Amino acid sequence: MKRTYQTIIVDDHPVVASxxxxxxxxxxxxxxxxxxxxxxxxxxLVEEYQPDLLFLDYHLPDQYGxxxxxxxxxxxxxxxxxxxxxxxxxxxxxxLIELGVSGILSKESGETTIQNLVRCILDxxxxxxxxxxxxxxxxxxxxxxxxxxxADLSPxxxxxMTLLVKGATHEQIAExxxxxxRSVDNYLKKIYDKLDVASRIQAIEKFVRSPVxxxxxxxN
Numbered sequence: 001m002k003r004t005y006q007t008i009i010v011d012d013h014p015v016v017a018s019x020x021x022x023x024x025x026x027x028x029x030x031x032x033x034x035x036x037x038x039x040x041x042x043x044x045l046v047e048e049y050q051p052d053l054l055f056l057d058y059h060l061p062d063q064y065g066x067x068x069x070x071x072x073x074x075x076x077x078x079x080x081x082x083x084x085x086x087x088x089x090x091x092x093x094x095x096l097i098e099l100g101v102s103g104i105l106s107k108e109s110g111e112t113t114i115q116n117l118v119r120c121i122l123d124x125x126x127x128x129x130x131x132x133x134x135x136x137x138x139x140x141x142x143x144x145x146x147x148x149x150x151a152d153l154s155p156x157x158x159x160x161m162t163l164l165v166k167g168a169t170h171e172q173i174a175e176x177x178x179x180x181x182r183s184v185d186n187y188l189k190k191i192y193d194k195l196d197v198a199s200r201i202q203a204i205e206k207f208v209r210s211p212v213x214x215x216x217x218x219x220n
Contacts, residue, residue, distance in 0.1 A: 005052040005122060006033040010042040010068070011084070012061050016107065020055055020084065023111050027118055039063040043071050050076045053118065058085035066092070066099060066205060073100045080121050090132060091199050102126055150212040152194045160187055161207045162216065164200065 007030055011017040017035050024030050033049045036042040039060045046054065054072060058065035069081050080102040083089065089096070089104060096104060102121045105114060117127045153161070156177060163173045170188075174181045188200070197203045207213050 002029050005030050006049055007031065007053040007055065008033055008042065008045050008049060008051045009035045009055045010037070010039070010060065010065075011035075011055075011057040012037045013057075016057075020114075023114050024055070024118065027115050029122075030118065037061070039065075039068040042068055043075065046072050046079065047075050051079055053121070054079050054081045055084050056081055058083050058089060059087060064205065064208065066096060067208065069096070069099045069101055082117065082121070087201075089201070091202060092205065093128075093132070095202075095205065104128070150195075150207075150210050153191065153212075157187060157191050157194075158212070158216075160184065161191065161203065161213075164204055165208060165213075 007024055009017050009020050009024070009032060011020065014037075017037070021032050021035065025032060030053070033051055034045045036045055037060075039062045042054070042056065042060075045051075056065045056068060056072075060068065065083050065085070069083070072079055072081060077100075081100065082103040082105060083096060083101055084105050084107060086107040093104065103117050103126045105117055109117075113127075120127050150158075159177060160173055163176060168176070170181050170184045174184045177184075179187075188203075192198065192203060195203055195206050197206060
């Protein structure tokens with residue numbers, strides 16, 4: 001008797017969730033246990049079903065897919081997580097791998113690619129795009145202690161990071177803190193240097209996982 005692989009799909013766009021469900025149901029042995037539209041519901045369903053596979057949108061209404069993945073791996077270590085996203089997360093590959101994610105796919109991927117990735121994962125392998133594979137150099141660099149990094153940020157820089165998390169543009173940040181857009185760009189360069197990151201998304205990821213951000217959330 002062939003094994004059945006329970007799957008949960010997490011996406012806040014009903015049409016995408018439905019299309020993903022249709023694609024995955026065509027894979028022999030894969031069954032859809034449930035769907036969710038936000039991170040909180042996803043975590044609750046994982047706790048309930050302990051699924052074999054979790055198809056997880058990166059940009060959810062209540063939290064980032066990486067935050068959900070981290071919690072899911074604590075609740076259900078055996079669950080294979082596929083980050084299924086419409087944004088470029090190439091510079092997040094190392095971090096997502098460290099979290100235990102089994103695969104990363106663009107929502108522009110074809111039906112065959114999606115199904116092949118799932119089959120690979122269930123067989124103990126994974127897939128990555130060839131261009132990324134050819135330039136990939138996995139780093140084993142040790143990062144500095146998170147508390148010290150954020151202690152180096154000025155009050156203005158912390159405010160800018162808080163606005164970034166809320167999705168503010170550079171223009172909106174400039175207006176909010178009463179400086180020019182060019183000044184905001186300079187602020188961000190300094191922030192990236194202090195946090196040892198190369199992009200906006202890496203800075204946000206690091207910030208939302210920091211004790212500083214958690215304390216700010218509790219105060220609010």
